[in-house]
Amino acid sequence: MLLAIDTSAGTSVAIVADDGRVIAERSSADTRRHAEVIGPFLAEALAAAEMDGARLTRVVAGIGPGPFTGLRVGIAAARAVAIARGIPLLAVPSHEAVALSLVEGGVAAGRFAVITDARRREVAVTVFAAQLPLPAELEPAHLVARAAYAPAECVTPFEVQEIPAAALAHAALARLAAGAAFPEPQPLYLRAPDVTLSTPKRVS
Amino acid sequence: MSGPLVLGIETSCDETGVGIVRGTELLANVIASSMDEHARFGGVVPEIAARAHLEALESTMRAAVEQAGIALADLDAVAVTSGPGLSGALMVGVGAAKALALALDTPFYAVNHLVGHVGADILHDPGAVDRGELELPTIALLVSGGHTSLLLVRSLTDDVELLGETIDDAAGEAFDKVARLLGLPYPGGPQIDRAAADGDPTAVRFPRGLTLPKDLVAHRYDFSFSGLKTAVARHVEKLRDAGEPVPVADVAASFREAVADVLTAKAIAACVDLGVPRLLLGGGVVANARVRTLAAERAEAAGVSLRIPPLSLCTDNGAMIAAIAAQRIMAGHGPSDLGIGADSTLPVTVVQA
Numbered sequence: 001m002l003l004a005i006d007t008s009a010g011t012s013v014a015i016v017a018d019d020g021r022v023i024a025e026r027s028s029a030d031t032r033r034h035a036e037v038i039g040p041f042l043a044e045a046l047a048a049a050e051m052d053g054a055r056l057t058r059v060v061a062g063i064g065p066g067p068f069t070g071l072r073v074g075i076a077a078a079r080a081v082a083i084a085r086g087i088p089l090l091a092v093p094s095h096e097a098v099a100l101s102l103v104e105g106g107v108a109a110g111r112f113a114v115i116t117d118a119r120r121r122e123v124a125v126t127v128f129a130a131q132l133p134l135p136a137e138l139e140p141a142h143l144v145a146r147a148a149y150a151p152a153e154c155v156t157p158f159e160v161q162e163i164p165a166a167a168l169a170h171a172a173l174a175r176l177a178a179g180a181a182f183p184e185p186q187p188l189y190l191r192a193p194d195v196t197l198s199t200p201k202r203v204s
Numbered sequence: 205m206s207g208p209l210v211l212g213i214e215t216s217c218d219e220t221g222v223g224i225v226r227g228t229e230l231l232a233n234v235i236a237s238s239m240d241e242h243a244r245f246g247g248v249v250p251e252i253a254a255r256a257h258l259e260a261l262e263s264t265m266r267a268a269v270e271q272a273g274i275a276l277a278d279l280d281a282v283a284v285t286s287g288p289g290l291s292g293a294l295m296v297g298v299g300a301a302k303a304l305a306l307a308l309d310t311p312f313y314a315v316n317h318l319v320g321h322v323g324a325d326i327l328h329d330p331g332a333v334d335r336g337e338l339e340l341p342t343i344a345l346l347v348s349g350g351h352t353s354l355l356l357v358r359s360l361t362d363d364v365e366l367l368g369e370t371i372d373d374a375a376g377e378a379f380d381k382v383a384r385l386l387g388l389p390y391p392g393g394p395q396i397d398r399a400a401a402d403g404d405p406t407a408v409r410f411p412r413g414l415t416l417p418k419d420l421v422a423h424r425y426d427f428s429f430s431g432l433k434t435a436v437a438r439h440v441e442k443l444r445d446a447g448e449p450v451p452v453a454d455v456a457a458s459f460r461e462a463v464a465d466v467l468t469a470k471a472i473a474a475c476v477d478l479g480v481p482r483l484l485l486g487g488g489v490v491a492n493a494r495v496r497t498l499a500a501e502r503a504e505a506a507g508v509s510l511r512i513p514p515l516s517l518c519t520d521n522g523a524m525i526a527a528i529a530a531q532r533i534m535a536g537h538g539p540s541d542l543g544i545g546a547d548s549t550l551p552v553t554v555v556q557a
């Protein structure tokens with residue numbers, strides 16, 4: 001039984017069986033309340049699945065890209081569940097979850113890009129080649145100015161507002177089935193922390 | 205009675221703290237600090253602190269569990285600081301604590317960081333000599349890089365009043381800024397303390413913020429350090445402009461004296477005014493030798509008994525958070541709502557969110 005958590009866009013929590021069946025899912029597109037809703041969503045998903053944490057066998061964390069403050073909430077929560085239950089933590093790039101469902105749904109073919117908002121008039125873009133069991137990542141996640149973004153020829157862009165945690169769990173299952181390695185459970189920040197080195201100013 | 209077994213997570217500023225207590229017994233206190241990463245910026249950079257919390261979370265949690273020699277499944281509650289503090293930093297702890305509590309099917313307690321600093325005083329090592337009960341009510345002076353607050357604590361679980369706080373910089377921040385002015389590294393507290401050791405505290409009479417009669421009317425127990433910082437800057441600039449050497453030891457000692465003077469004078473005044481003959485110090489500035497000595501001298505002169513928790517519990521830590529949650533549990537209070545958020549300005553009157 002997998003618990004998947006993604007807070008790279010809104011907040012999404014899902015419990016998915018090893019065969020891919022979605023047992024419970026709770027999602028919100030709100031991009032400002034991750035720390036709040038993560039609690040009720042986890043509680044409700046467990047309640048809807050009529051189980052407690054002891055039955056979880058794996059935790060899947062969406063590692064972004066996404067706005068940092070919210071993104072960290074989900075990764076922190078996923079790490080805590082993994083520690084609490086002594087179970088493995090699987091990291092999945094959030095764009096991969098969307099890419100897989102686009103390919104499985106027959107929506108994306110050939111080369112395509114998954115795009116999410118990165119704030120500050122930028123978008124985060126990952127380019128994939130449509131294939132199964134897993135889409136192939138052609139260009140890793142990177143930032144582009146929204147106004148300047150133009151997909152390369154033959155690349156169909158798909159901009160999404162939400163990353164469903166069930167899709168994240170499916171991507172993890174696909175990686176497991178394919179024997180593919182998982183990335184480190186580190187956030188894909190794509191941006192250095194904002195700091196300005198100030199020099200002491202004169203006061204007189 | 206042994207009390208509930210509680211794990212506390214603290215991520216309000218630049219220390220990732222995980223502590224485990226059983227009632228008032230301290231079983232583990234593990235702290236990872238991102239202080240070094242902030243050094244070249246001369247102060248805590250919120251985004252750097254938040255990133256560091258996420259990185260340190262797992263290892264501090266594992267180390268605390270190992271140090272305490274417990275199993276997570278035995279926990280009676282998971283506690284976390286939900287405020288006040290840096291909001292992005294707080295959210296890392298809040299997200300982790302909620303998930304930990306739910307995954308373990310154990311109650312979740314979100315508590316106030318400042319009250320935690322007071323709660324640090326009730327902790328003792330298992331089997332260690334008892335430090336004596338924390339007598340209440342007490343005045344508490346909490347001073348660190350992030351806060352400067354004067355509290356009246358009647359009960360650790362449900363009656364804490366804010367008497368005053370800084371209206372601009374925290375005292376610890378003033379130490380950092382003055383250290384930079386004097387060319388001393390970050391963090392400024394220990395550096396100023398060291399430099400001041402050979403200096404004359406009466407060399408320069410720096411201003412004592414909010415101590416004039418007209419200021420005392422509205423700000424009897426409030427603090428202000430920005431004027432002091434500017435006065436030090438002006439003093440140093442004048443010397444440099446005149447091509448004179450800056451007597452770092454004297455300036456550091458005079459600055460430190462001004463800070464220690466205001467902090468302790470106001471704290472003792474609160475004890476006297478309110479008829480509460482007890483003062484507790486907390487927060488990282490307790491490490492400052494002059495603040496401690498002056499507080500001890502003035503407390504003795506005023507007939508006030510002074511308590512200072514061990515330094516390892518004065519700086520931000522998770523054990524103090526667990527301690528407050530344990531007190532709340534023993535007083536019969538239920539868990540916090542799982543939907544609470546991080547509150548960067550959580551008032552001190554809210555012991556548990």
Ligand SMILES: [Zn+2]
Pocket residue numbers: 317321348350351487519520
């Ligand atoms: Zn503190």
